Amino acid sequence: MSAREPSARPGPGCTRSFTVTFDGREIEVLPGRTVAAALLAAGVTSWRTTRRAGRPRGVFCGIGVCFDCLVTVNGRPGQRACLRPARPGDVIRTEEGTGHAD
Amino acid sequence: MRTDLVVIGAGPAGLAAALAADARGTRVAVLDAGPAPGGQIHRQPPAGADTAAATAPPHVRRTWRSLAAALAASTVTVLTEHHVWCVEPGFTVHALCGPGQDEPVAVRAAAVLLATGGYEKVLPFPGWTLPGVLTAGGAQALLKGALTAPGQRAVVAGTGPLLLPVATALAAAGTEVAALVESAGPTALLRHGPALAAKAPEGAWHAARLLRHRVPVLTRHTVVRAHGSAALTGVTVAALDRAGHVRPGSERLLHCDTLAVGHGMLPHTDLAGSLGCPLDGSAVRVDAEQRTGVPGVWAAGEATGVGGAALALAEGHIAGRSAAARLRGAAPDPAGWSAAARARRTLRAGAAALDAVFAPPAGWARQVTDDTVVCRCEDVTAGAVREAVDRLGAEDLRTVKLLTRAGMGWCQGRMCHPGIAGLTGCPPVPPRALPARPVPLGVLARQATEEGTA
Ligand SMILES: Cc1cc2nc3c(=O)[nH]c(=O)nc-3n(C[C@H](O)[C@H](O)[C@H](O)COP(=O)(O)OP(=O)(O)OC[C@H]3O[C@@H](n4cnc5c(N)ncnc54)[C@H](O)[C@@H]3O)c2cc1C
Ligand code: FES
Numbered sequence: 001m002s003a004r005e006p007s008a009r010p011g012p013g014c015t016r017s018f019t020v021t022f023d024g025r026e027i028e029v030l031p032g033r034t035v036a037a038a039l040l041a042a043g044v045t046s047w048r049t050t051r052r053a054g055r056p057r058g059v060f061c062g063i064g065v066c067f068d069c070l071v072t073v074n075g076r077p078g079q080r081a082c083l084r085p086a087r088p089g090d091v092i093r094t095e096e097g098t099g100h101a102d
Numbered sequence: 103m104r105t106d107l108v109v110i111g112a113g114p115a116g117l118a119a120a121l122a123a124d125a126r127g128t129r130v131a132v133l134d135a136g137p138a139p140g141g142q143i144h145r146q147p148p149a150g151a152d153t154a155a156a157t158a159p160p161h162v163r164r165t166w167r168s169l170a171a172a173l174a175a176s177t178v179t180v181l182t183e184h185h186v187w188c189v190e191p192g193f194t195v196h197a198l199c200g201p202g203q204d205e206p207v208a209v210r211a212a213a214v215l216l217a218t219g220g221y222e223k224v225l226p227f228p229g230w231t232l233p234g235v236l237t238a239g240g241a242q243a244l245l246k247g248a249l250t251a252p253g254q255r256a257v258v259a260g261t262g263p264l265l266l267p268v269a270t271a272l273a274a275a276g277t278e279v280a281a282l283v284e285s286a287g288p289t290a291l292l293r294h295g296p297a298l299a300a301k302a303p304e305g306a307w308h309a310a311r312l313l314r315h316r317v318p319v320l321t322r323h324t325v326v327r328a329h330g331s332a333a334l335t336g337v338t339v340a341a342l343d344r345a346g347h348v349r350p351g352s353e354r355l356l357h358c359d360t361l362a363v364g365h366g367m368l369p370h371t372d373l374a375g376s377l378g379c380p381l382d383g384s385a386v387r388v389d390a391e392q393r394t395g396v397p398g399v400w401a402a403g404e405a406t407g408v409g410g411a412a413l414a415l416a417e418g419h420i421a422g423r424s425a426a427a428r429l430r431g432a433a434p435d436p437a438g439w440s441a442a443a444r445a446r447r448t449l450r451a452g453a454a455a456l457d458a459v460f461a462p463p464a465g466w467a468r469q470v471t472d473d474t475v476v477c478r479c480e481d482v483t484a485g486a487v488r489e490a491v492d493r494l495g496a497e498d499l500r501t502v503k504l505l506t507r508a509g510m511g512w513c514q515g516r517m518c519h520p521g522i523a524g525l526t527g528c529p530p531v532p533p534r535a536l537p538a539r540p541v542p543l544g545v546l547a548r549q550a551t552e553e554g555t556a
Contacts, residue, residue: 032137032148037248045253045333045359046233052481056332058233059252060478060517062240063142064135065221067512068478076202082240083185085137085201 018088036081048095105131108211113141115403115414116217122422124176133184143411145246157274159307218370220404226476226521229328238268238364251275253360259283259325260364261460266308273315285463287322346464365462367408392421409453416445477518479511
């Protein structure tokens with residue numbers, strides 16, 4: 001599926017969109033979006049697999065409580081995608097298990 | 103940094119408290135994890151974005167305009183993107199800043215006011231861990247804070263007053279809303295008309311929008327299963343009988359890529375718990391002045407019991423006035439806040455009535471198959487939880503947790519406790535988590551060194 005941005009048109013005073021990468025693919029991001037919003041807007045709904053059963057997960061609570069949306073950003077695992085603001089050049093990667101090579 | 107009063111949370115409760123205290127000469131700093139003040143209901147779109155599609159009922163927008171204007175005219179310090187993870191007695195409020203939440207900041211204050219709001223409760227059902235299933239509030243947060251719709255065709259389901267605004271917001275954002283599925287029955291909704299009256303103008307506004315967008319509303323219905331393998335492809339909904347059990351043969355499939363689901367709200371009590379504030383059930387206990395059981399600590403808003411934004415404003419106002427007086431060493435005069443106290447009384451009574459109407463269906467646990475994951479963090483199934491009770495003799499949530507690891511993951515049981523309590527019949531206990539936010543080890547180590555040399 002692909003999510004969409006209902007108001008993707010930048011308004012007056014809006015700074016320009018920028019790019020980040022998700023698992024190597026370039027994604028266009030509008031300013032002020034979280035990593036979760038950026039990924040959803042690009043049609044990505046899951047970016048983690050669970051530690052025990054390896055099941056796909058994405059955003060669930062949307063406000064930093066559930067920790068389902070954990071993702072690796074710029075090499076740091078365990079970042080909550082729903083809280084972390086996306087920044088130009090961020091390297092975002094799917095997180096598997098704990099996100100650490102264990 | 104040092105101030106008189108630190109308010110944690112910049113939602114309606116925290117802002118009303120900060121403004122009331124500031125107006126009485128108290129130095130106030132408000133800390134919030136979010137990028138802008140407003141809290142959940144007044145979550146702001148990104149700066150500079152075209153907000154044509156962002157919709158809130160007119161009275162919600164009016165309230166926000168007056169709060170924002172009062173804030174701009176005040177001397178309140180607002181510190182956004184400050185994630186508070188610990189409050190030390192005395193008080194030192196520790197927060198983490200920066201995109202990676204790894205820059206520590208400490209604010210000292212003579213008093214603390216907890217206005218941390220709440221989070222959504224979701225009871226488990228088969229398929230609820232699939233990507234595409236998210237909380238109704240989570241969908242709302244994406245729509246308001248990022249102007250991003252989580253999908254193209256959504257079902258909004260569960261129970262509670264939040265479902266209506268979420269369905270209208272999704273529809274306004276261009277998402278096709280396949281159905282609004284509410285487990286409460288229409289007669290229950292009508293019988294409690296007086297309690298809902300406080301919500302009536304808002305309800306009518308949303309109802310008109312649902313009609314305009316032709317959103318089908320199914321009352322006394324529930325989602326029994328979410329389908330899909332890598333992501334959500336649809337949900338099965340079914341009618342409920344008067345006792346709250348699924349009517350056999352009433353099941354039907356609705357195709358969707360998004361399910362926004364919620365079964366009510368729970369108060370955030372982790373910071374209060376770590377300060378030793380006594381709780382009443384799942385909420386922080388407060389007296390008539392909104393003081394907690396710990397001297398110097400006030401609380402207001404959903405943290406003290408779920409009742410919506412208007413109640414949060416009234417409680418915040420009282421808490422701010424009380425704190426301002428007590429910090430001057432004076433006893434406050436409740437006559438000064440009688441209007442807010444009246445509103446608080448009415449709105450609390452209304453909230454209790456709404457709670458009774460929007461109770462999850464009595465038979466929900468029967469729909470939870472043994473292979474359904476109930477603890478999302480640790481992948482613990484309903485079967486494992488049932489076994490802990492039926493075969494291993496667990497009688498309370500603590501034992502269930504030790505036997506199954508349910509509730510031992512990152513969220514520390516916030517997401518699964520209500521579900522597991524319902525499945526096992528064990529009394530629910532609010533999760534006590536410390537620290538309230540995950541803290542990088544480096545920050546803890548630095549703090550330990552500072553304490554050692556202090
Ligand atoms: C996700 C979500 C969406 C909602 N959407 C709506 C809606 O659209 N309409 C509606 O009528 N009601 C909505 N509600 C209900 C809402 O809770 C109330 O309407 C109202 O906002 C409660 O006000 P409050 O001030 O008590 O708490 P909130 O508005 O929740 O404010 C609490 C604030 O505290 C901050 N906070 C909490 N813990 C910490 C911490 N440790 N460190 C720093 N900051 C912290 C949060 O970031 C938040 O801004 C929603 C609730 C949720 C959970
Ligand atoms: S979606 Fe729950 S923590 Fe991010």
